[in-house]
Amino acid sequence: MTQTISRTRISPQGYLDLLSQMEARRLLETSKGEVQSLFRSCSLAVLNCGKSLDNSKKLLERFQDFDIRVCRENGGIQLELTNAPASAFVDGKIIRGISEHLFSVLRDIVYVEDEIKNNPGFDLSTSRGITNAIFYILRNAGVIRVDSDTGLVVCWGGHSICREEYEYTKEVGHQLGLRCLNICTGCGPGAMKGPMKGAAIGHSKQRFYNGQYLGITEPGIIAAESPNPIVNDLVIMPDIEKRLEAFVRAGHGVIVFPGGVGTAEEILFLLAILLDPANKDIPFPFILSGPSSAKDYFRQIDTFISQTLGDEARSKYQIIVNDPEAVAREMERGIAQIREFRKERGDTFFYNWLLKIRHDFQKPFDPTHENMLALNLTGNQSTFELAGNLRKAFSGIVAGNVKKAGIQAIEERGLFQLRGETDIMGPLDTLLKAFVKQQRMKIPTDQQYSPCYQLLQEEFEPALKN
Structure with missing residues (x-):
């Protein structure tokens, strides 16, 4: 049975311990709604520090009753934890390093939501805007x-x-x-x-x-x-x-x-x-x-x-x-x-x-079945563009292995498919098989690794790499 701490509150030490009323109110408001789910999942991962589980979906299932809320306290804030993993505590008190990491989660998720995504001063549709962000x-x-x-x-x-x-x-x-x-x-x-x-x-x-x-x-x-x-x-x-x-x-x-x-x-x-x-x-x-x-x-x-x-x-x-x-x-x-x-x-x-x-290298790649199949894995492009597309292919495999959204997509629609010319897909297949043999895909378990991908090789018109 998974051991948990039923309820506790922790206060920030350092970065977020001195806030104006407006800052505290914005943290409180922004941490609710759609951001709450993201804040909860990242916080649970921080609290699970030192454990070998490498699957976000299974982690959330194991701690279904876990919750975390931002609360007002003496003009500042506290974090209220419910059914948090007991391994994050010593004699009922949260380990200080884990506490600091929790407030880092709050700081970054709220800042990105409040100051980056909702700020017209950041144009994330441009390369310069992303680098500035x-x-x-x-x-x-x-x-x-x-x-x-x-x-x-x-x-x-x-x-x-x-x-x-x-x-x-x-x-x-x-x-x-x-x-x-x-x-x-x-x-x-x-x-x-x-x-x-x-x-x-x-x-x-x-x-x-x-x-x-x-x-x-x-x-x-x-x-x-x-x-x-x-x-x-x-x-x-x-x-x-x-x-x-x-x-x-x-x-x-x-x-x-x-x-x-x-x-x-x-x-x-x-x-x-x-x-x-x-x-x-x-x-x-x-x-x-x-x-x-x-x-x-x-x-x-x-x-x-x-x-x-x-x-x-x-x-x-x-x-x-x-x-x-x-x-x-x-x-x-x-x-x-x-x-x-x-x-x-x-x-x-x-x-x-x-x-x-x-x-194109900065834009988030969404590893859907359609996007994975549409990747250009041929020599009919510059070498740096091919490297970028191969990067996206590996990113999709990572998602299918360990990320909640990727795992669910595989469960619902079957394996991701990658299609490309033989001169590229052959070496890719050889490398991925070597990773599987060496147990480099996931943390080894008693079960054999089940691929989340399928490689399709096709003949394309040869093209010189730039």
Whole structure:
């Protein structure tokens, strides 16, 4: 039987503890209605921190009686929790880090609804408008450190990895921490927790007491990647596209550890940007790394990219196996190059305004059966456009695996279908089968993985890739 705490109230400590009457009223009003369901599901994921369930639909079913409300208290606000997971409490008191994350959920969801979506000053139909909105969300969350010249390293990888791979991510994080570099991940377990844990030790050794462990998530994925306890800055972006853009705008380089379809989605998103001719001269360190046992994994990724996107795409990243020090040194060198590059061009170090991200890559992709089938997975387009469409294909598979809406769509209408030319669908099929064999699709269970997709190969007129 699932243990819960029947009823409790918690008060903010820090960001939301001093509010005007107008601010408190707006928080109270905006957190109701349609936003309440979103606020409830994200809050439950935060309270479920440390548990292995990676399915948002099952999480909501397990805690059907859970509720959370914003209440007025002495001119400010409190959160009232009903039937919350007992694992979030110690001796009846909520764990402070989880409490902070709950108020981060409230802050971001209400801010986006009240200040971004309902604000005519933000034109989300333009690329510039979306990039500005992402900056405002990050700034409102207080995670942009304007006065710091310490690099922020983004680490991507799976939330379900083996012990050897996890220990490797910790060692890389440790080497980054010894160089006083900060860490940003998707905030969850596995390859998102390991680098933060290692960096925290490295920071402690260097007496670097202002380390940042930034977690960036979004409502559809938070149940699969509940914030790990090391995260000291949590931001919830409105959708996966804004989450991905926030990584590359705030971060100074990316390290990719072994993962599954979500990690492949992230790799392809970044490749789509770096392959854009508009970004040709912009430095951005991009490293794929893991222990010796992950050598075949990276070979599969590299082969897939080579067969679908070509050698130019392969030139955008390095693969470093079983050498955490080399990874950290290369990242430090790359960040130094970025610092000089932006200084010469008058760009800010704390937010990458120069990077061109096309509007089609920024628009939220809704993984419906119609949209998945309509994806252009042929060579009859530029290489960066193909990378963007492959990213959407992986995003749809992630939705079908772990997101509530995607799971329901599969249950109601059957498998997602992806259609493309043989030269692309063949390598895609090979890569996905490798992920299944290595149990990289979801957290392993006693049941065999059941694909949420079907691949259709067709013959198309050959076309040269631009």
